[in-house]
Amino acid sequence: MARVTKRSPIGVFDSGLGGLTVFKVLARRMPEESLIYFGDTAHVPYGSKSPEAIARFSSEVAKFLAGRGIKLLVVACNTSSAWALPAIRKAVKVPVVGVIDPGARAALGVSRGGRIGIIGTEATVKSEAYVKAIKNLRKGAKTVSAACPLFVPLVEEGWWSGDVVETVARKYAGPLKSARVDTLILGCTHYPFLKPVLARVMGSKVRLIDSAEETARETENVLCGLGLRAPRGGKGRREMWASDAPERFARLAGRMLGAKVKKVRLHHFD
Amino acid sequence: MARVTKRSPIGVFDSGLGGLTVFKVLARRMPEESLIYFGDTAHVPYGSKSPEAIARFSSEVAKFLAGRGIKLLVVACNTSSAWALPAIRKAVKVPVVGVIDPGARAALGVSRGGRIGIIGTEATVKSEAYVKAIKNLRKGAKTVSAACPLFVPLVEEGWWSGDVVETVARKYAGPLKSARVDTLILGCTHYPFLKPVLARVMGSKVRLIDSAEETARETENVLCGLGLRAPRGGKGRREMWASDAPERFARLAGRMLGAKVKKVRLHHFD
Numbered sequence: 001m002a003r004v005t006k007r008s009p010i011g012v013f014d015s016g017l018g019g020l021t022v023f024k025v026l027a028r029r030m031p032e033e034s035l036i037y038f039g040d041t042a043h044v045p046y047g048s049k050s051p052e053a054i055a056r057f058s059s060e061v062a063k064f065l066a067g068r069g070i071k072l073l074v075v076a077c078n079t080s081s082a083w084a085l086p087a088i089r090k091a092v093k094v095p096v097v098g099v100i101d102p103g104a105r106a107a108l109g110v111s112r113g114g115r116i117g118i119i120g121t122e123a124t125v126k127s128e129a130y131v132k133a134i135k136n137l138r139k140g141a142k143t144v145s146a147a148c149p150l151f152v153p154l155v156e157e158g159w160w161s162g163d164v165v166e167t168v169a170r171k172y173a174g175p176l177k178s179a180r181v182d183t184l185i186l187g188c189t190h191y192p193f194l195k196p197v198l199a200r201v202m203g204s205k206v207r208l209i210d211s212a213e214e215t216a217r218e219t220e221n222v223l224c225g226l227g228l229r230a231p232r233g234g235k236g237r238r239e240m241w242a243s244d245a246p247e248r249f250a251r252l253a254g255r256m257l258g259a260k261v262k263k264v265r266l267h268h269f270d
Numbered sequence: 271m272a273r274v275t276k277r278s279p280i281g282v283f284d285s286g287l288g289g290l291t292v293f294k295v296l297a298r299r300m301p302e303e304s305l306i307y308f309g310d311t312a313h314v315p316y317g318s319k320s321p322e323a324i325a326r327f328s329s330e331v332a333k334f335l336a337g338r339g340i341k342l343l344v345v346a347c348n349t350s351s352a353w354a355l356p357a358i359r360k361a362v363k364v365p366v367v368g369v370i371d372p373g374a375r376a377a378l379g380v381s382r383g384g385r386i387g388i389i390g391t392e393a394t395v396k397s398e399a400y401v402k403a404i405k406n407l408r409k410g411a412k413t414v415s416a417a418c419p420l421f422v423p424l425v426e427e428g429w430w431s432g433d434v435v436e437t438v439a440r441k442y443a444g445p446l447k448s449a450r451v452d453t454l455i456l457g458c459t460h461y462p463f464l465k466p467v468l469a470r471v472m473g474s475k476v477r478l479i480d481s482a483e484e485t486a487r488e489t490e491n492v493l494c495g496l497g498l499r500a501p502r503g504g505k506g507r508r509e510m511w512a513s514d515a516p517e518r519f520a521r522l523a524g525r526m527l528g529a530k531v532k533k534v535r536l537h538h539f540d
Contacts, residue, residue, distance in 0.1 A: 042323055043313065048426070050515040053312055053538070150434075153423040156318070164420075164437050171434065245320040268323070 004071045004094065006230050009034035009237065010219065011070035011094075013061050016044035017156070017249070018189030019076030020256050022099070025216040026074070027238070033229075034236035036068055039253075042243035042268055045152050046079040047121025047188070054123065058084035059091040060269045061243075066092040068239075071228050074219055075099065078188050078211075079121050082129035095222055102218045103185050103211030104133035110207045111183040114141040117176040117206075120187030122147045130187055144179040148172045148188075155190040156252070161197055169194065169201045177202065186210045193256070240264045274341045274364065276500050279304035279507065280489065281340035281364075283331050286314035287426070287519070288459030289346030290526050292369070295486040296344070297508070303499075304506035306338055309523075312513035312538055315422050316349040317391025317458070324393065328354035329361040330539045334511075336362040341498050344489055345369065348458050348481075349391050352399035365492055372488045373455050373481030374403035380477045381453040384411040387446040387476075390457030392417045400457055414449040418442045418458075425460040426522070431467055439464065439471045447472065456480045463526070510534040 012023050016039050023037050043049070043057045058080045062073055073096045075081045075088060081098030089096050107116050118130045125147040134141050151172075154165050176184065184206050186192055192210040199208060223229045230236060242249040246264035254261040282293050286309050293307050313319070313327045328350045332343055343366045345351045345358065351368030359366055377386050388400045395417040404411050420438050429435050446454065454476050456462055462480040469478060493499045500506060512519040516534035524531040 042319065044318075048314075048515075048518075049312065050518070053514045056538075149427050150420070150423055150429075153420055157419050159420075164434070164441060167434050167437055244323045245318075248318075248320070268326075 006228055008069050008071035009036045011036050011065035011073045012076050013038045013065060014077040014189055015040050015046040015079065017252055017256055020253055021189050021192045021212045022074060022076035022215050024257055025212045026219060029216050030220060032232055032234040032236050036065060036070060036239045038065055039242045039249055041245055041249055046077060047123050047149060047152060049123065051083045054080055055084040055087035059087045062088045062092045064267060066094060070094055072097065072219065072223060074215065076189055078124045082124045082127035097215060097219050097222060099211040099215045100129045100133050102214035103187065103209060104130055104137060106211060106214040107183050107185050107209045108134065108137050108141065113182045114138060115181045116141055116143050117181030117184040118143060118145040118187050119148045119172065119184065119191065122149050124187050130185060144176055144181055146172050146175055151194060152190045155193045160193050165194060165197050169197050173201045181206060183207045183209060241267050243268045276498055278339050278341035279306045281306050281335035281343045282346050283308045283335060284347040284459055285310050285316040285349065287522055287526055290523055291459050291462045291482045292344060292346035292485050294527055295482045296489060299486050300490060302502055302504040302506055306335060306340060306509045308335055309512045309519055311515055311519055316347060317393050317419065317422060319393065321353045324350055325354040325357035329357045332358045332362045334537060336364060340364055342367065342489065342493060344485065346459055348394045352394045352397035367485060367489050367492060369481040369485045370399045370403050372484035373457065373479060374400055374407060376481060376484040377453050377455050377479045378404065378407050378411065383452045384408060385451045386411055386413050387451030387454040388413060388415040388457050389418045389442065389454065389461065392419050394457050400455060414446055414451055416442050416445055421464060422460045425463045430463050435464060435467050439467050443471045451476060453477045453479060511537050513538045
C-alpha cells in the first residue's frame, strides 16, 4: 500500500449514486482535495440486503480504495454506515467517517422540541443506528422511524417531483406527521433529491436534515486533526469507479452533480 | 457432475422472488417433478444492471444448479432470458428454457389485431428480445414497449393495489394505450402480482399475458421430448436457495406462494 500523504485522495463510497450528494459537498468545501468515488452498482441497492452481505460488499470496496492509496474513507451510504463500520474498520487502516453520527448531531442541533423523525432504507431503519446515536447525544429525545424503500428507485428513475412521488411520500409521512416530529433526518443519501416534495408534505415547520454538509465538515475536522489536509490553493483530482455499468453511472452522475462526468472506470469483485 | 436421470430435479432461477410465479405453475402442473429454486438476492435487481453483469451472475447460478444435478434449467427471469441465454448455454450442458419465446407465442396466440404491448425492466426492454421473438413468429405484428422500473420495488414492497401502484401504472400505460395495443405481455416475472391493477388500467379489451403458464408447458414438452419426465404419481422434492438473506426470502416467498416456506438455504458467490 502506498504511503499516505497530505496529497493522498479521500475515498468516498456508496452502494450507488446517492453518495454523490456527499461527494459534491466535499468537492465544494475542499476543492484542493483529491477525491475517489466508488459506486457499488453491481450490488445496489444495499437497503434490502442482509447485514452480512452489506458488511462483505462494503469491506471489499474499502479494501479496493485503500489499495488506491486513500488517506481517509467516507462511507457515504447510510445503510453501510449503519451496519458495516466495524467490518470496514477491520478491513482497512485509514480513518473512516460514516454519515450517521454527523446526521444525528445536525438534527439535534436544530431540533427545538427534540422530536426527531428518521427516514431511510429498510436495513438502516432496522439497525436503529440513528436512534442509538441520537439517544447517546440527548437521552430525552423522542424518535420515530419509517422505512421508505420506494424512494431510492424513484430517485434512480428520475421521478423527483410529480404525483407519484407525492403520493408515496404522503404514505410514508403519515406516522411521522402523527408523531408531530419537528425535525426529519433524510437517512439515505438519495433522499436530498426529494427535499422539495418532502418539505411540502411535512410542512414548513419541520426541519429537514441531510447529512452531506455535516459529514463533509466532520471529514475536514478529522483531516485537520491528523495534519492531513491538502495544501490550499491546489486543485484536487477527481476519479470515479463503479462495479457495473460505468456509462450509465456517468450519465446519471452528471445529472445529479449538474456537471458532465467524463470517465467512470469499471472494477468488479466477483 | 451427477448423472442426469428422470428423477433429477428441474432448476428454476430468477434474480429474486419473481420466478416463483413460474415455480408455482411448474409445481401445480408437474407435482411429481423435483424442483430446485435459486433466487440471486445478493444481486437483485438485474433489470438496471449491465448485460455483462447479467450474463456473469446468471452463469454462476446456472453452474451452481448444474452442480446440484438438475436435468433442465428454467431461466424464470425475463432480464436474464433476454441477455444471458448464450452465456448460460455455454456454462452448462443441460437444456435451458427461457421465458421470452413462450411469452411471445402466448401473446400471438390470443392477439386479434397483432398489436402487442410489452412491459418489462429497463434491461429487458432495451434488449428488444420480445420484439425480435414476435417478429420472428409474425412479421406484420406491431409492438410497443415500455420499461417499468418501479413495478419490481412496488411488488417487493407488497403494494400490489392502491393509489400508488395505480398512479404509477397509469403513467407507464400511457404510450401503450395511445398505441391501442390489444395484448400486453407482462415481461417480468414480478408483474403477475399487479394483474388486477393492470387489467383495470388497460381496460377489459386488452389481454394480459404472463409467461409462467406457457413456460411451464414448454418445460414439460422439452422433458417429454428428451424422455426425462419423472414417473407419474410420485411427489417431487422442493428445495430453495438464495444468495442473500434467506429468512427474508422465505417469508416473502411464503406470501407469494400462499404456503409456508420452511427452509431456504444460503449460497453466495463472492
